[in-house]
């Protein structure tokens with residue numbers, strides 16, 4: 001029996017595996033059954049199940065390929081032999097998705113698994129996850145609990161692209177050739193991490209254009225993703241889930257859990273076609289993509305750090321309103337005793353010595369200036385020097401008997417404890433109820449290096465912490481739908497699909513030096529969408545890109561970089577003279593006139609920031625309905641943001657994704673050209689400013 005799950009431009013096909021061993025992958029693409037039939041075992045060192053591209057399997061079922069599920073019952077029985085235990089169903093969900101559910105079980109062990117595969121005609125992503133349930137009378141340890149795998153067909157080796165880096169260097173691409181062996185990436189830090197993003201691109205080795213696949217994990221705790229290439233196999237198996245080195249999940253008798261979702265996508269095209277396929281899917285994770293949850297932010301951090309004083313903040317707020325900010329966000333430093341990063345995390349009450357009148361005075365001030373008011377919090381953090389820690393030292397993540405370690409002079413609260421979760425939610429609820437706050441920046445500034453023991457004594461601390469993080473975000477969204485949430489973890493330390501589904505914008509990096517930022521944004525946009533990409537104009541220099549010959553990037557350059565996503569300003573506006581502020585205001589106005597296309601249009605990157613000149617093209621429609629969460633193919637308005645190192649040769653951008661027969665005109669010019677001509681001959685960037693440009697084309 002075969003099951004067909006339609007995607008936007010093709011289908012994903014699975015069949016029943018021999019001897020009831022679950023589901024086997026058949027094909028993925030525009031036509032069904034294009035993959036070759038599964039092969040039979042040829043030697044006594046491989047069982048037939050070893051060679052099959054199974055959709056999900058357990059240790060105990062086969063032993064050449066890695067398995068997604070590794071379990072151990074309390075009496076020492078290890079592994080499971082999963083077999084189909086009921087009817088495999090294929091149904092249409094309310095939102096039009098096709099949803100397959102395969103019930104599998106090992107009756108001897110007492111474990112059941114419901115494997116889910118879901119596709120939607122609006123996008124090309126295939127989602128997989130599994131519900132595990134302990135039917136036995138003893139505990140079952142889940143040593144690895146992953147929800148399925150993608151068998152990526154690549155004959156003759158794969159070229160793998162990863163995104164990783166470090167604090168301030170997030171979303172840097174790395175490539176690896178994988179012909180045989182296992183490539184593994186992940187985080188043991190209790191958060192998604194700066195080190196690796198949980199997403200890979202896999203393509204047949206050496207191909208620039210052709211079929212390529214993306215696989216991404218939606219999980220924000222410690223995780224691992226493995227790409228397993230067995231010699232002579234015709235596919236690379238990609239699977240991922242909670243990290244199996246730093247944690248074990250334990251299922252008590254009768255208990256269950258649902259694994260994080262693994263998303264896979266297949267495109268025929270180049271890296272930007274793959275980016276578009278991801279963005280189209282991610283549009284279904286967002287509650288909206290309109291300006292109501294991605295306002296122009298003014299954020300105090302780089303201007304004032306911990307020196308938060310009412311009068312000074314209000315002075316900044318006046319300048320922010322003048323340049324067109326829509327929300328004024330007071331960052332770290334507003335609460336009792338927080339005058340440096342050495343103290344006070346956990347004591348979430350306004351420091352009335354420095355903020356007489358409390359947060360209300362600041363919120364009122366911002367509102368009177370026509371802006372919303374926003375606040376920074378780091379709810380999971382606690383300083384050793386805080387009233388909270390003095391009252392509840394047992395609330396910090398720790399391993400019994402092992403001395404705690406500070407990072408940035410702070411500990412992390414064990415959010416997986418029900419009392420801590422309740423306190424965190426209660427604290428945020430109080431802040432949002434007592435004050436007119438409609439923007440919350442949720443930060444997290446260290447890894448959970450002291451994790452190792454959970455509230456109930458097991459080593460599932462990261463899992464519990466992460467589930468509580470989701471519950472608090474979900475509760476806030478339900479109770480305070482007007483509050484925009486910006487996710488941050490010392491920059492881009494916690495960005496993944498699960499975070500995208502629960503927050504509105506993310507802060508990709510603490511690096512705001514404009515050329516460095518451009519490189520980070522280039523990597524970001526290849527797998528994540530522009531409507532989430534918070535980006536601020538600051539006065540900070542680049543840390544990495546020390547191109548002294550080109551001199552510092554201009555103010556215009558910095559604005560155009562920030563306009564590539566969700567524009568914000570983080571510079572000390574009081575240090576800017578009146579003409580600079582007027583200039584800034586004109587850029588904010590320009591951005592507001594095009595942000596709809598930037599946030600909802602199709603993204604295409606022309607060149608890379610390592611080139612002498614590069615551009616990003618957004619193709620969409622100013623009138624597109626944002627309630628239609630899919631990314632449409634409208635090509636009515638085109639925005640091109642371009643940057644260069646001064647003095648280099650002109651840049652010609654070959655515009656893609658336009659309607660070939662439609663006629664387009666650059667705003668402010670007379671020439672009218674067809675989409676076909678703009679693609680074939682390109683559009684010469686005129687460099688309105690010394691090192692950047694913004695070109696807008698309209699269909700006429």
Ligand code: DGJ
Nearest residue numbers: 301331332488490491510
């Ligand atoms: C790290 C964030 O990424 C910054 O934007 C700022 O909020 C600081 N934390 C504050 O401590």
